[in-house]
Amino acid sequence: MPEKNNRKRYRISLRTILNGRILESDWLRRNRLLIFVVVVMLLVNISIRYKSEKTIRHITALQDSLKELRSESVSVAAELMKMSRPSEVMDRIEKSNLGLEVSKEPPRRLYVDKE
Template sequence: MAEQTKNTKKIPGMKSFIGGTILTDDRITRQLPFVLFLAFLGLLLIANRNWSGSTIREIEVLNEELEELRSESITLSAKLMDASRPSEVAKKVEQANIGLEEPVRPPQRLIVEKEK
């Protein structure tokens, strides 16, 4: 019976965990590469989450800027259409005293015959 107790390994308890002797146990040191791999994967997961969070915030900022530019474009387009109406152009020409007058006769089509 004495041989049986020598061959069975004792499961590390709280005393060995607190004392640090658990790190020298063969069962624990065999698992160390796997634990380090898991820690590395955890760091990758945290880094990926931070990167994606910053990317999402940047996308939101760019979408807000896009909406502002789109509304500004619509406003400027409406102002340009209003300013390019023939009546508005005639008023601006009159105010500038350029001396141009609005044509009274409608435009005519010119027909050019080809020589043979």
């Protein structure tokens, strides 16, 4: 059992961190692979979070654009409905002086004999 006590207990303090003696410790040498893996995982996590934030900003911009296009579509459809009313069509024909008149007789269906 005295062999276990032969290991020097290394006390970590702010002074050992600042003067660099922490880098000489056995604990750091034994766990360098674990520390490396943790640092790599942190970097991957930061990278993924950055890309997801970028994607969220892009999606938000597209949703705003979609709302604008929808409202424009509704206004264009309403304008088209207004322009296609018979009274509007007649007013536009009169204003353009095409010389067209409204037919006095109702439309008729033409029948063609197939031989």
